[in-house]
Amino acid sequence: MVGKALVTVNNLSVRLRSPKCRGDEMLILVPSCLQSSKCTQKVTVDVANCRRCGNCAVGAILDLAERFGVRVACATGGRLALSMVKDDRVKVVVAVACEKELRAGIIGAFPKPVSAIPNVRPHGPCKDTDVDMEEVRAAIERLLVGEPSADEKQEPT
Numbered sequence: 001m002v003g004k005a006l007v008t009v010n011n012l013s014v015r016l017r018s019p020k021c022r023g024d025e026m027l028i029l030v031p032s033c034l035q036s037s038k039c040t041q042k043v044t045v046d047v048a049n050c051r052r053c054g055n056c057a058v059g060a061i062l063d064l065a066e067r068f069g070v071r072v073a074c075a076t077g078g079r080l081a082l083s084m085v086k087d088d089r090v091k092v093v094v095a096v097a098c099e100k101e102l103r104a105g106i107i108g109a110f111p112k113p114v115s116a117i118p119n120v121r122p123h124g125p126c127k128d129t130d131v132d133m134e135e136v137r138a139a140i141e142r143l144l145v146g147e148p149s150a151d152e153k154q155e156p157t
Contacts (some may be wrong), residue, residue, distance in 0.1 A: 003095040
């Protein structure tokens, strides 16, 4: 419950600060458990190894990354994830993981803004997880320099 609360407060803080970056300054960080456990491709070595078969969300995330010109990395654990986030080229992170890993990542990445998206665990923790792709897309759009996303546009009063 603490992890969920920290993620919620963090995401509210990121929205209020409204950090913006170019596509090449953003990193989408996904956990290895997002990949189908039946897949033989090694996306932890290089996410470009994904064949985009549709059996997991990795291919859909790669499609979004290409569409918006952002980088994607897959981490097998927290230390590897933090080393990727600490890269000086990374200004903003969109992270997908369980609340426990997101909590550690938010704290470890500080002061870099992290838009944290909890994964869905229909098969239990650490295996064949999923993510709401609409949340990922919205986070990317909110953080990129340029036109405001649809959910940021307000009706004239």
